[in-house]
Amino acid sequence: MNKTVPVQKNDYIDVVFEDLTHEGAGVAKVDGYPLFVPNGLPGEKAKIKVIKANKGYGFGRLIETYEESPDRVEAPCPIYKECGGCQLQHLSYDGQLKAKEKQVRDVLTRIGKLENVKVHPVLGMKDPWRYRNKAQVPVGEHEGGLIGGFYQQRTHQIIDMKECIIQQEKNDEVVQAVKEICSRYGVRAYDEGRNKGDLRHIMARYGLVTGEVMIVLVTRTKDLPNKNKIVEEIISRIQGVKSICQNVNSKKTNVIFGDETKVLWGEEVIYDFIGDTKFAISARSFYQVNPEQTKVLYEKALEYADLSGEENVIDAYCGIGTISLFLARKAKRVFGVEIVPEAIEDAKRNAELNGITNAEFAVGEAEIVIPKWYSEGNTADVLVVDPPRKGCDEALLQTIIDMKPKKVVYVSCNPGTLARDLRILEDGGYQTVEVQPVDMFPMTMHVEAVTKLELKSNH
Numbered sequence: 001m002n003k004t005v006p007v008q009k010n011d012y013i014d015v016v017f018e019d020l021t022h023e024g025a026g027v028a029k030v031d032g033y034p035l036f037v038p039n040g041l042p043g044e045k046a047k048i049k050v051i052k053a054n055k056g057y058g059f060g061r062l063i064e065t066y067e068e069s070p071d072r073v074e075a076p077c078p079i080y081k082e083c084g085g086c087q088l089q090h091l092s093y094d095g096q097l098k099a100k101e102k103q104v105r106d107v108l109t110r111i112g113k114l115e116n117v118k119v120h121p122v123l124g125m126k127d128p129w130r131y132r133n134k135a136q137v138p139v140g141e142h143e144g145g146l147i148g149g150f151y152q153q154r155t156h157q158i159i160d161m162k163e164c165i166i167q168q169e170k171n172d173e174v175v176q177a178v179k180e181i182c183s184r185y186g187v188r189a190y191d192e193g194r195n196k197g198d199l200r201h202i203m204a205r206y207g208l209v210t211g212e213v214m215i216v217l218v219t220r221t222k223d224l225p226n227k228n229k230i231v232e233e234i235i236s237r238i239q240g241v242k243s244i245c246q247n248v249n250s251k252k253t254n255v256i257f258g259d260e261t262k263v264l265w266g267e268e269v270i271y272d273f274i275g276d277t278k279f280a281i282s283a284r285s286f287y288q289v290n291p292e293q294t295k296v297l298y299e300k301a302l303e304y305a306d307l308s309g310e311e312n313v314i315d316a317y318c319g320i321g322t323i324s325l326f327l328a329r330k331a332k333r334v335f336g337v338e339i340v341p342e343a344i345e346d347a348k349r350n351a352e353l354n355g356i357t358n359a360e361f362a363v364g365e366a367e368i369v370i371p372k373w374y375s376e377g378n379t380a381d382v383l384v385v386d387p388p389r390k391g392c393d394e395a396l397l398q399t400i401i402d403m404k405p406k407k408v409v410y411v412s413c414n415p416g417t418l419a420r421d422l423r424i425l426e427d428g429g430y431q432t433v434e435v436q437p438v439d440m441f442p443m444t445m446h447v448e449a450v451t452k453l454e455l456k457s458n459h
């Protein structure tokens with residue numbers, strides 16, 4: 001047996017799971033060597049078969065569980081295993097919240113080298129189902145009709161889905177109806193292999209408070225057979241539809257959207273509220289998928305910003321200005337920066353919609369716009385960042401360190417990059433005061449967290 005790798009492929013071994021990976025697999029260790037085993041839960045004793053033994057880690061398959069975790073539950077979704085969209089339905093909700101808290105704590109210690117940082121228990125949902133306001137389903141064909149749902153795990157095979165129990169029911173209704181209507185009017189599904197066919201994806205977005213629905217048909221070419229009839233039938237059949245758009249993506253790629261979006265019927269945007277603030281949302285703009293928890297998240301960000309009304313605030317990665325407008329009500333001025341031009345148009349419209357006159361917005365990369373703005377003599381008292389999964393660019397972090405805002409509020413959807421960036425900010429003179437994870441994505445391994453940082457007094 002290899003000295004550094006204590007197991008071999010096809011070995012049967014008994015293990016105890018200690019942890020969960022970011023994909024929700026159980027982690028067991030043999031003499032410190034980690035094995036990742038789908039469906040294993042922390043605390044469980046099991047027999048596994050080693051499937052692969054790499055140099056630093058291996059993979060296994062669960063053969064038999066001797067002792068089940070008290071947190072193990074029956075996954076309620078019938079397609080849970082094939083789909084892969086959720087990773088934690090077999091863990092009780094309470095168990096999920098604990099696992100996410102542990103994940104944040106572990107990563108902050110391991111990657112961020114932050115000892116004893118205050119991580120609060122995760123703020124979860126009362127009812128953690130049917131929360132998503134956006135569905136995006138790939139379309140395929142089966143027995144002459146359109147199907148749509150999800151790619152079977154690790155394949156490009158599309159499996160039809162009637163309902164998704166983490167989606168708003170309205171989105172299920174919309175996707176089912178659009179599939180059926182398009183099928184009947186002879187629309188062909190996009191064929192990835194031959195780069196032929198019409199319809200690639202159906203996107204549905206639902207404003208939880210307003211009940212407004214947006215539908216986006218992502219097509220390979222500008223043509224869509226019987227376009228007008230399809231549109232007419234959608235609006236007569238589905239209540240609440242305010243916008244039907246077409247996005248054209250002619251590239252052979254698994255990126256969902258192309259560059260061109262046009263309105264086929266109705267408005268360019270739908271509206272929704274978070275708390276008292278009204279938002280216009282266009283087809284390509286980022287909008288948080290869990291509106292109920294978004295309010296919890298933004299209120300925490302606002303609490304951490306601790307504004308008195310005198311502050312200049314930057315909201316980097318501002319999307320459609322959601323956090324900016326929450327902050328603007330309590331600040332002197334807010335400057336939001338975002339890379340997607342349509343989102344910035346929405347942000348400006350949203351400021352107007354809410355009668356907010358002390359928020360300004362700029363299109364561009366935060367790591368270019370903010371350093372330039374600072375070099376022109378501007379400065380901020382509080383800076384909020386809410387970057388995508390890859391975290392903040394180093395140039396932006398360096399500008400924060402140079403600019404020295406008294407407070408930084410870091411909203412993150414990826415604890416790994418959060419930890420990396422907190423280390424840089426700590427080394428640059430900031431102290432991580434506290435971290436509040438918020439469960440934006442129940443049943444999945446995704447973790448969102450708001451962090452409060454303060455400038456150390458000697459900086």
Ligand code: SAH
Nearest residue numbers: 286317318319322338339365366386387388
């Ligand atoms: N704060 C917003 C959006 C957060 S998502 C909200 O809560 O709704 C992250 C946003 O960062 C997205 O809108 C994305 O388009 C934007 N983005 C990605 N890279 C960027 C960059 N380099 N500079 C500025 N914005 C960026």
